[in-house]
Amino acid sequence: MNEATPPKEERTAALSGLGTSRKRVEDARFTQGKGNYVDDLKMPGMLFGDFVRSPYAHARVKSIDTEKAMALPGVHAVLTAADLEPLGLHWMPTLAGDKQMVLADGKVLFQAQEVAFVVADDRYAAADGVAAVKVEYEELPVLVDPFKAESDGAPVLREDIADQTEGAHGPRRHPNHIFTWESGDREATEAVLAEADVVAEEMIYYHRTHPCPLEPCGCVASMDKVNGKLTVWGTFQAPHAVRTVASLISGIAEHNIRIISPDIGGGFGNKVGVYPGYVCSIVASIVTGVPVKWIEDRSDNLMATAFARDYWMKGRISATKDGKITGLHCHTTADHGAFDACADPTKFPAGFMNICTGSYDIPTAYLAVDGIYTNKAPGGVAYRCSFRVTEAAYFIERMIEILAIKLGMDAAELRVKNFIKKDQFPYQSALGWEYDSGDYHTGWDKALKAVGYEDLRKEQAARVEAFKRGETRMLLGIGLSHFTEIVGAGPVKNCDILGLGMFDSCEIRIHPTGSAIARLGTISQGQGHATTFAQILASEIGLPAEDITLEEGDTDTAPYGLGTYGSRSTPVAGAATAMAGRKIRAKAQMIAAYLLEVHDNDLEWDVDRFVVKGSPERFKTMKEIAFASYNQAIPGVEPGLEAVSYYDPPNMTYPFGSYICVMEINVDTGTTEIRQVYALDDCGTRINPMIIEGQVHGGLTEALAIAMGQEIAYDEQGNVTTGTLMDFFVPTAVETPNYQTDYTVTPSPHHPIGAKGVGESPNVGGVPAFSNAVHDAFRAFGLTQSNMPHDHWRIWKTAQSLGLHD
């Protein structure tokens, strides 16, 4: 038997476990057009729903005339708030403790708000019906500037709660004020700032943008009145949470609701929330007795579903003369739109914005965030980032650059001087987090060497001289960024959404012949969970990844979990997978001991088998144990080989990285050319390097979009001026550069396999890298701060304002 046992390395390789660039199992169906997205669903008798939307940002709804629409061929129903009110469904709870109109209840509060829901034979008939509904509006004054929300004469937006002085997150000081959230020591911070050698002060605006997944949001709701079961297929990043919310607001018992997330065409945070389309489809299915599909179009998606960012961050940072940072103060004005529909853990109405001390050892800090209502779409989701972490990273990485200018120091040197040191981990931040592990200096040095930082600075200095001599119109920017993320929400003790603790889960069944199925509480939207989670399991239980099916997204079969967003799948569900695998292995050890007639403790695990210590020829492979679990009567051991783990993480994880962008800027046209992007990530243990690299490429491209042109902009009347892909910038292959990726590995000490999550790092680190490159190019000419997105026009204006066109 011993002779037949292949060497350890060979058996390990056969598993395609941790650290393998395993090709994706999802790709067979996606490359052959056999994905199963929600709009691919077709059911007998299915109807199609579409919305009448408000053309105004703020108006009273005087009347809604549905008569003509109802008379059209193929139109079955037109729902308005009046129809939903008897069911108590004309408003719905948001994830942030506020409530939101499902259909306009007396007034509209943002352009494209849902006013009526037309249900018809197909999408064409529904569009006819939408066009035939007549709505009479009376326009009201519009509030788009959050800084004017509390001024005299500001229109009161939320009349429903105008008198409430207490909101879900504490006192409200004005009808348009949602909450004030504080973190850190205000007095101590003010004292440090007052006595500091140097204080840099700046307003950093992170503009409103949108996750814009390529597949818009949608669902098919099917109420089976015979069996009393409601099934909803939809673009849900958190199917179990949707089930619970649907049960609570509809009164349908939770076991009679089945939520299914089929293949999802990208989410990036946009598909976390609950939208009026879901509620209306469910009601319409109940009313009509047949399945009802709702699929939004691109403009609906950009104008009405959850936006991201829109944080005005007023910062003050202090330091000693030689550049040791002593304090940080941040006041943020957060524009939440018409309803507070942020997707944040309950106790964190500004998400994890208090990670804004970043990668630096800042002894004293204070943060306050004021949430404000405006006549804009609701949302505030984490667009490819953990809750508000990209805002925090952008803030601190800009403040560092601005402080470097004030100190007359090199920005890389200033970072090195203030990084949290390797031996300071676990590190307690001034704003209350415990960073699990890190080694910032090593990655940073590697990054600077990789791009030839010193030579770049020399080249830049020479370029500035050449520019001044009139020999070139091109400037060179070196964009530095060192980010620290906080992901993997999160510990149930302080993280919940609507009272649901943010643990996650994995359930494993081993089949008699030694293959397996694992089900998780998360849901992939392109991250490749079916590939990578099978790899985690392969390494834990010694069965090849290719023999493990992974299933997510069906609440009738998957264990309860809080879903996929905020880079939480690997830190939380990935941990649950490893832990469930360890339970399988523990039982397998008992079975092997029985079969080999030894004590449990006499066995040791060896890749894919239990071996009797000191007798390598005596072993049982996991495959053999699996079969035995189904056909041996073992005293004291139940038949079968299954396990489930619900994992409540003890802490968040803190991925980090060093990103550098080298950019050429044409002063006369404002156009930019990206010469180099180097991205070094440390996401702890690496599960699948190919997929990590793919995530970094994608996240960097979304960061490029946000920094260089992508925004949801409003005019003074509250009209969205970027509501199509003509105006809303999504980079093509032409604008997108090639990326150079690199890594270090600092495992998380509390995660079972040491993994930290990576999907969102490139967005969090990328935005400051691109933006800092633009700012850095103009540093020699006196620029300290300009607002994103840095499109050609804004860059041209910056050059103009600095007198570079004179």
Added chain:
Amino acid sequence: MEKMHVKMNVNGKEVDLLTEPRTLLIHALREELGITGPHVGCSSSHCGACTVDMNGMSVKSCTVFAAQANGAEITTIEGLGSPDALHVLQEMFKEHHGLQCGYCTPGMITRAYRLLQENPNPTEEEVRFGIAGNLCRCTGYQNIVKAILEAAAKMNEIKESA
């Protein structure tokens, strides 16, 4: 609305549809013929998720009426390869991790197919320009470009050895 007949050859099969004159080609394919590979991402010709091959040209089927395709030869992702005989592009997209959520993939591969018919030896720049009408939100294009360049090389090898 009065319906009309539209005859097309879709992936090698003759079809005869009775549909409204305003029906878009993407909806005729997806909803009437059950060909759900091509997707709708924007309905405005920007994203290319709906790209199909029509009479030897890439078209965005969300802005073509089915009636305009009367008499046309249409190839979708479903017609490029089969599970037993994948197209080289399908293989290379998997090999080089040229997809993530998969939503743009059918349109992207169908576009890349036509690009390589028109230009069997493209440079990286030509590939990037050639797929600029197809948006991907997940991959950052780097691996898509790599997959298309590799597919071009492999297709040329196959041609030479034949």
